Amino acid sequence: AQTVTQSQPEMSVQEAETVTLSCTYDTSESDYYLFWYKQPPSRQMILVIRQEAYKQQNATENRFSVNFQKAAKSFSLKISDSQLGDAAMYFCAYRIADSNYQLIWGAGTKLIIKP
Amino acid sequence: DGGITQSPKYLFRKEGQNVTLSCEQNLNHDAMYWYRQDPGQGLRLIYYSQIVNDFQKGDIAEGYSVSREKKESFPLTVTSAQKNPTAFYLCATHDELGSYGYTFGSGTRLTVV
Numbered sequence: 001a002q003t004v005t006q007s008q009p010e011m012s013v014q015e016a017e018t019v020t021l022s023c024t025y026d027t028s029e030s031d032y033y034l035f036w037y038k039q040p041p042s043r044q045m046i047l048v049i050r051q052e053a054y055k056q057q058n059a060t061e062n063r064f065s066v067n068f069q070k071a072a073k074s075f076s077l078k079i080s081d082s083q084l085g086d087a088a089m090y091f092c093a094y095r096i097a098d099s100n101y102q103l104i105w106g107a108g109t110k111l112i113i114k115p
Numbered sequence: 116d117g118g119i120t121q122s123p124k125y126l127f128r129k130e131g132q133n134v135t136l137s138c139e140q141n142l143n144h145d146a147m148y149w150y151r152q153d154p155g156q157g158l159r160l161i162y163y164s165q166i167v168n169d170f171q172k173g174d175i176a177e178g179y180s181v182s183r184e185k186k187e188s189f190p191l192t193v194t195s196a197q198k199n200p201t202a203f204y205l206c207a208t209h210d211e212l213g214s215y216g217y218t219f220g221s222g223t224r225l226t227v228v
Contacts, residue, residue: 033216044222045217047216091157102163103216106157107156108156108157
């Protein structure tokens, strides 16, 4: 079965510091996509970053970057220079590269930013 | 602007009532999804549709029903058979390949009164 595990229910970080959120997944597929979504208090789900499994280079979007370890099936999210607006639930998700497959979601990590 | 619209933002249901949540998209996407989110938890799939006039049950379909008569619309009905309907409901869509993830609506908060 395909699963996504986020082992940290809650994380906190001092403003301007760096934090890493963990995500592991289980799959036998070789071609897939990985995503990190952010859900702030407004509850709008926002795509933060995506990674294609066939690409070795780690994706980066401004202060957000991933550490993608395909062999270890690990996909962690690093947030640099944390800002108060980064406070949110963060969800890791996985999808097989086929239009008939759905996203498989992790349970989420609540990120608290300390001023 | 292309996007996905959910309405209403807040909905109150009396015991024994059916209510319908609206989800409309103008992105011309075939795939649409309904998720339920309970406080502090992740997303659970209720129903999904990959094409007009066809839909599939997700993990928690009991007590819910959907229709897909038009490409742009995927309404969700919460029936009286759903014993604990109070939750946040999210509708989502993705393009043909889905390689850029899902686009979500802003959600509907349903409360039983």
